[in-house]
Amino acid sequence: MLAFLVKRLAEAVGVMLAVALIAFTIFRFVGDPVELMLNEQASQQQRDELRERLGLNRSVPEQYFAFVANAARGDFGISYRNQQDVFPLIAERFPATFELVIVATVLSLLIGLPLGVYTAVHRKSFLAQTLQFLSVLGVSLPSFAVGILLILVFSVTLGWLPAFGRGEVVKFGWWSTGLLTKSGLTALVLPAVTLSFFQITLVMRLVRAEMLEVMRADFIRFARARGLSEPAVQFRHALRNCLMPVITVTGLQIGNLIAFALVTETVFQWPGMGLLFVQAVSFVDIPVMAGYLMVVSAVFVAVNTLVDMTYALVDPRLRVDTVGGGHGR
């Protein structure tokens, strides 16, 4: 068991080193950092000084190790565009993205779970078939288009909800939250719905597929034979046995949602990390791009590793190392 945990952690570290290598390569070899940081009038002496300060005269492996060591301490260099440290720039915008992603995840579970149960139980009914068809529609519309259409209807035409920004925020130390003010909450509605749109259909389809399997199991028949009411059978017995994969997928999706939030943030001008990244891309602000890549990958890898470890704790079959997966099939 311990061996499994250690191995999984080592893998996570390996992946992060690989991501750091990509980030380093982007930083070091896409354009000359010195040319990008100084203006054209800079003297040769200034150039040499900066070159020395950035450590660009050392060998490439040495530079990579310095990059990793700095990144581990949260130092991703200085933004080319506004000459600020990259890490505080990202940290300051992290709460906005985090709240958006969490609210979207909760929304997708609140709506997706009941819909999934319903479409599984009443599989042949007209409503269930319609919902199933709509879920294909849901994965077909790109999230930015959904966001734009929502803005058109609810902001431009009806004028009910704000179309951009985060509203008023309350500060707790370095964390800022929009969940405590009315304007913060109304500003959150459209972005959260947009981001959760795809997620709802995902949860619904997953729950439906799992429920269809579970409803055929013997213990469901026993539960019915005991005379339990149909909702009790469906929710207390069947749904509970579907939750494990649903929680796993939802957990794993959080990393993807953080990345996908950048599209939603662009549509709604939501002041999160994603918007920072998109702006950095258009200004070729490479340290910010590299820093964002590192932060998002770290969250992504951490979530995946945690989910895997929890799984191993819960399900002893996974502790055996199955190399290649599909042998014997």
Added chain:
Amino acid sequence: MAADATTPPARPHALRRFLDSDLGWSFRRSPTAVLGALLLAILVISAFAAPLFAPQDPYDLSQLFVDKAELPPVWVQGGEWPFILGTDPQGRDMLSAILYGTRVSLAIGLASVAAAMAIGVSIGLVAGFFGGRTDMLLMRFADTVLSIPTLLVAILVSAIFRGLLPAGIRDNFSAVILIGAIALTGWVQYARTVRASTMVERRREYVLAARIIGVSAARIMRRHILPNTLTPVLVAATLNLGLAILSEATLSFLGVGMPVTRPSLGTLIRIGNQYLFSGSWWVVVFPALQLGLIVLAVNLIGDWLRDALNPKLR
């Protein structure tokens, strides 16, 4: 597949044969698949025949109707023929722009899926056939690619290559960059599927027989094993076509995709987004709907194909 070699020369029309096959039967029985196929056929034909009937060539700047800028669709008051879906603030006819944009979106989607498939299938074949250290190395690489969110990889690749090219020629290569960026994130799934089936197939007797008579490894992989691993790959490719079209649209929307001079549907939505508050809703709504329709059609076919080729569900 194998039946083709023994069929007599005077065989019925390909479409007829398809409709008579098992797959064709399940296709005819599935209303959503038929709907998807019809929808896709209409969209593809109208897009590629666009030069024949579209009111305007949106790539030719001299054809822009500056005096007819920002006209609403014909059924709204103020609309004018032949601008059925209205015009944008630059005097571009929306219907023409959408049809030409659909061509761009479809072409990039297809090309990137084909590229991802070629990369993934080759890597999967090599990893599964040789096993050992080659396999470990390739699959670790695949794991690393999967450990970064795909959208992020695509944006980075696209942004970096655009940054490396001089501004003058950048726009000429945007399609190639996009295809590369989407393919680089999409190949892993094919590699894994093909690797799994290859590991099973390589132990089969026909592979052994081929080896004994001295067929080279490359030929065994290509001619013997590959055809037996393709079914799941084709299903994945159909489902991924929808995703690839969406990725292209997302990248173009974010401004790291197709330029305004060669707009794809994503670029059109990006342009339309700037006029969101001016009341010209048609500039953004119609490209978005067209995009949704294309992906919906592809997904309907993909969903059906996945179920139809899944032996467990028969």
